[in-house]
Amino acid sequence: MDIQLSIQKLTKRYKTGDGVSDISLDVQKGELITLLGPSGCGKTTVLRSIGGFLEPDSGDILIENKSVLKAPPEKRPTAMVFQSYNLWPHMTVFDNLAFGLKIRKMKKSEIDQAISEVLKLIRLSGSEQKFPGQLSGGQQQRVAVARALLLKPAVLLLDEPFSALDAKLRHEMREELREIQSNTGLTMVFVTHDQEEALSISDRIVVMNKGHIEQVASPQEIYDEPKTLFAAQFIGKMNFLKGVVTNGRVMIAQLAFPNSKNLSGNVTLAIRPEDVQLFDGEEAGLPGTIKHIMVLGHYAEVSIDLQGHGIIRSFRPRDQVNDLRTGQHVKVNFAKTLVFPTV
Amino acid sequence: MRWYWKAIGPKKIIEFLVLVVFVIFFLGPLLNLAILAFTGNWKYPEAFPHEWSLKWWRFVLQQEDIAKSIGLSFLIATIVTAISILICVPAAYAFARIRFPLSRFFLFSFLLTNAFPKMGLYVSIAVLFYKLGLMNTLAGVVLIHIVNVLMYMTWIPTASFRNVHTAQEESARDVGASPFRVFRSITLPLAMPGILVASIFTFLNSLDEAQGTFLVGIPNFKTMPVIMYSIISDYPAYAGAVFSIILTLPTIILLLAAKRFVSADVLSSGFQFK
Numbered sequence: 193m194d195i196q197l198s199i200q201k202l203t204k205r206y207k208t209g210d211g212v213s214d215i216s217l218d219v220q221k222g223e224l225i226t227l228l229g230p231s232g233c234g235k236t237t238v239l240r241s242i243g244g245f246l247e248p249d250s251g252d253i254l255i256e257n258k259s260v261l262k263a264p265p266e267k268r269p270t271a272m273v274f275q276s277y278n279l280w281p282h283m284t285v286f287d288n289l290a291f292g293l294k295i296r297k298m299k300k301s302e303i304d305q306a307i308s309e310v311l312k313l314i315r316l317s318g319s320e321q322k323f324p325g326q327l328s329g330g331q332q333q334r335v336a337v338a339r340a341l342l343l344k345p346a347v348l349l350l351d352e353p354f355s356a357l358d359a360k361l362r363h364e365m366r367e368e369l370r371e372i373q374s375n376t377g378l379t380m381v382f383v384t385h386d387q388e389e390a391l392s393i394s395d396r397i398v399v400m401n402k403g404h405i406e407q408v409a410s411p412q413e414i415y416d417e418p419k420t421l422f423a424a425q426f427i428g429k430m431n432f433l434k435g436v437v438t439n440g441r442v443m444i445a446q447l448a449f450p451n452s453k454n455l456s457g458n459v460t461l462a463i464r465p466e467d468v469q470l471f472d473g474e475e476a477g478l479p480g481t482i483k484h485i486m487v488l489g490h491y492a493e494v495s496i497d498l499q500g501h502g503i504i505r506s507f508r509p510r511d512q513v514n515d516l517r518t519g520q521h522v523k524v525n526f527a528k529t530l531v532f533p534t535v
Numbered sequence: 536m537r538w539y540w541k542a543i544g545p546k547k548i549i550e551f552l553v554l555v556v557f558v559i560f561f562l563g564p565l566l567n568l569a570i571l572a573f574t575g576n577w578k579y580p581e582a583f584p585h586e587w588s589l590k591w592w593r594f595v596l597q598q599e600d601i602a603k604s605i606g607l608s609f610l611i612a613t614i615v616t617a618i619s620i621l622i623c624v625p626a627a628y629a630f631a632r633i634r635f636p637l638s639r640f641f642l643f644s645f646l647l648t649n650a651f652p653k654m655g656l657y658v659s660i661a662v663l664f665y666k667l668g669l670m671n672t673l674a675g676v677v678l679i680h681i682v683n684v685l686m687y688m689t690w691i692p693t694a695s696f697r698n699v700h701t702a703q704e705e706s707a708r709d710v711g712a713s714p715f716r717v718f719r720s721i722t723l724p725l726a727m728p729g730i731l732v733a734s735i736f737t738f739l740n741s742l743d744e745a746q747g748t749f750l751v752g753i754p755n756f757k758t759m760p761v762i763m764y765s766i767i768s769d770y771p772a773y774a775g776a777v778f779s780i781i782l783t784l785p786t787i788i789l790l791l792a793a794k795r796f797v798s799a800d801v802l803s804s805g806f807q808f809k
Binding site for chain 2 (some may be wrong): 243244245264265266270271272274275276277278279280281282291292295296336339340343
């Protein structure tokens with residue numbers, strides 16, 4: 193595979209103390225990679241540096257093996273879709289789309305052809321003469337994506353493009369973007385703070401925190417094997433319990449768990465709610481009392497008070513919670529645990 | 536009457552009365568002016584003139600210095616508007632986009648020209664103009680007018696430029712436009728309503744300016760409002776009425792032309808400090 197975009201030791205510091213340091217990342221051709229993290233983690237800084245809207249303090253950015261650092265945004269082979277205010281309200285959809293092509297001195301017949309094709313792709317044929325104000329929020333973002341596609345960029349940059357839309361629309365737009373990506377084979381860098389969005393559209397996710405990269409991996413791998421405590425708590429739902437390593441084994445009360453990283457001292461165990469199992473017999477497990485049972489459609493969330501070890505949540509299929517009731521004593525065990533050093 | 540009061544309700548009727556008072560208050564003087572201007576002969580107890588004529592129009596337009604003053608006023612207003620656009624629009628862009636030390640202080644300082652009694656300000660400017668040889672010159676009059684409009688001409692476009700989102704400008708850079716092209720094709724058109732409103736303000740303000748012009752421009756630069764003073768004292772009220780209609784007409788025409796740009800939003804946003 194060819195490396196389409198290479199970020200090398202990128203550093204950018206702001207006076208406020210925020211910023212990114214020493215970010216290195218290679219993006220394959222045709223890959224959709226997501227920068228995921230809480231606000232202020234530096235994901236937008238990285239994206240804007242690729243697009244040319246920020247000048248990094250040090251490091252380099254290569255696109256198709258050429259450094260683009262010296263080039264202003266208009267000369268870079270990138271196209272960006274912003275969170276909002278992408279379109280120019282005084283121009284029609286056609287003029288919005290044609291603006292960049294006219295600057296590139298494309299022939300009028302070719303512009304017409306390209307715009308009618310891209311409007312068909314985003315299912316907005318016939319909207320050429322509408323003004324952005326006459327379109328819905330979702331349609332406006334689709335036009336912004338279309339405008340970026342028309343430039344045939346080497347890398348498409350998306351800065352939380354769907355975060356201003358409502359949940360249902362956001363879902364549709366993700367599917368549409370994924371479809372556009374598989375049709376065009378475009379390399380995309382997608383910034384979001386929404387872990388669900390990242391899990392659903394990415395080939396790989398870059399988990400960022402406080403200006404550095406915590407983990408780069410496929411969505412499944414990040415969900416199953418988060419490398420750091422931060423990645424574990426940021427992606428998906430997770431329970432945390434305190435444990436102690438004695439004789440090489442991780443112990444909570446009298447229960448032992450695997451110590452895959454050979455840690456010692458105080459550790460933190462991370463357990464996905466779907467891996468929390470409940471028993472009411474004599475099986476080995478941590479004793480607990482059911483505090484709440486919340487039925488959420490096809491599954492139920494059960495909170496269990498572990499008597500001195502905190503409260504833990506368990507996701508159970510709905511038919512399994514029918515005989516459970518609040519206040520009931522149960523035993524809790526875990527199908528899978530992850531161990532991290534306690535910070 | 537009582538059934539009427541009940542059927543429509545006191546609220547509606549009071550609203551109607553307030554409206555009538557307003558209309559009389561605003562349009563009454565204008566109507567009176569219009570009647571006066573077309574009067575040939577009007578004796579006091581009559582409700583309306585018993586002879587209509589255009590003789591005062593002929594009289595006013597035949598006075599050489601009056602005709603000249605109309606030309607001069609429009610010339611000065613045009614120059615003032617053009618120069619203040621050249622000075623203030625780039626300044627407004629800087630205030631809106633560039634962070635520099637004391638920018639809020641500078642923006643606020645434009646209020647100073649409108650914060651003091653005008654005459655005091657003009658007298659001190661006149662002293663300065665004497666030394667610089669600007670008294671009784673076109674440049675002097677234009678400068679005095681510009682001092683008056685700096686505030687509108689900077690504040691309103693600043694607000695308009697702020698309403699253009701950086702993402703809109705950056706998108707344009709992104710698709711290949713140079714910074715200059717972005718300004719010409721995106722930023723300026725989007726800020727245009729505010730700039731237009733400010734320009735109209737400026738033009739009308741300059742047409743209307745009398746105090747400063749009187750102090751700095753006399754005797755060679757008598758604009759319409761300056762002439763107005765002498766007409767009111769030297770000629771019958773009819774001539775004054777004709778003249779005030781000539782003075783009011785451009786205001787009405789410009790405001791009607793600008794109506795599609797003038798929204799309460801645009802106007803009021805000019806006076807926000809962000």
